[in-house]
Amino acid sequence: EPAARPLAPMSAANEPAELPVALAAAVEAMEAPVLAPTVVPTPAPALNLVPRDDEELRQLRHEVAxxxxxxxxxxxxxxxxxxxxxxxxxxxxxxxxxxxxxxxxxxxxxxxxxxxxxxxxxxxxxxxxxxxxLPIAPIDPLEAGGVIALVGPTGAGKTTTIAKLASRFAEAHAARDVALVTTDTGRIGAREQLYGFGRQLGIAVHEANSGSDLTQLLERLKDYKLVLIDTAGLGPRDRALAAQLQWLRAASQIRTLLVLPANTSFGDMDEVVRRFSAANPQGVVLSKLDETGRFGTALSVAVDHRLPITWVTDGQDVPEDLHRATAANLVLRLEDLRRAADMPCNPELNHAVA
Incomplete structure (x- = not known):
């Protein structure tokens, strides 16, 4: 048999070596996912949710409120x-x-x-x-002693309350263990009232005319077991109130109690508490219970502001008309005070009872 002839080489147009590569490429192209043409969306116009000016914003807030x-x-x-x-x-x-x-x-x-x-x-x-x-102070502040300042509006009964507290403490200890301080030096009547109580109880009375005076005075009185400070009676909107409260804040050792007259309306008592909050009162003394038949108003203010109730006062007698606050006694007095307010005033009957 004649020898087999070698195959003639293919032309450049039909190269067998590159055929598998071309087929593979074609297969890959057929199997590849068909991608949709990229479409760039046209951005929607932005919603302007912000009012154009302050007036529109105020109007919106007013409508929401x-x-x-x-x-x-x-x-x-x-x-x-x-x-x-x-x-x-x-x-x-x-x-x-x-x-x-x-x-x-x-x-x-x-x-x-x-x-x-x-x-x-x-x-x-x-x-x-x-x-x-009812928020009741768990500990009687008198038991801890130290320096206690009474703050409150004009006519709240701070000076009389201080005399009651001083007398109560002197009965349990001694008059020499108590000192009284007044910052109400502008009104002679108020200052003389405290001096009168001091002479009656045998307790020394001191004066402080400024914040620096008060700081220096407290340093001299540091050996006393109890120092009671009678502050000036100022209305909640009095401009001098901020300065007086600053005196108390400057002396860090002072604990503050707010004297709140129970015979005042809810709105007025609420304003007093808010105005005197700068003094950071640790509790409240509810005074003048004998002058109201709606004691629940004062209790509501104490609950709303979470002010612990320490004492209540119900008259001018020193120290008999001062009572340690307890939740049971306070709620039981609600009916008694309401009935007393409804009783007709009969001078002859009152004289006969007395």
């Missing part, structure tokens, strides 16, 4: 209607209103009274629930 008030008012009305659907709860609401309690506190207490509570047990349960809400 109005809507909130409408919703709160409707919720309150709905809650009141639901509460008054129960006879025992309705009776509790009426009684707390007579005592002078804030409407919010009254609703909270009424909601906790079970619907199946018997009518004759409603008042006792209501008083128990009220007593749990």
């Amino acid at each position: 109005g809507m909130r008030q409408v919703i709160e008012r409707e919720m309150t009305r709905f809650t009141d209607e639901r509460l008054r659907g129960s006879a025992v709860r309705a009776a509790a609401l009426d009684l707390m209103d007579e005592y002078g309690f804030d409407a919010g506190i009254s609703r909270d207490v009424a909601l906790q009274i079970p619907l199946d509570t018997e009518a004759h047990r409603g008042r006792g349960l209501m008083l128990g629930l009220l007593s749990r809400k």
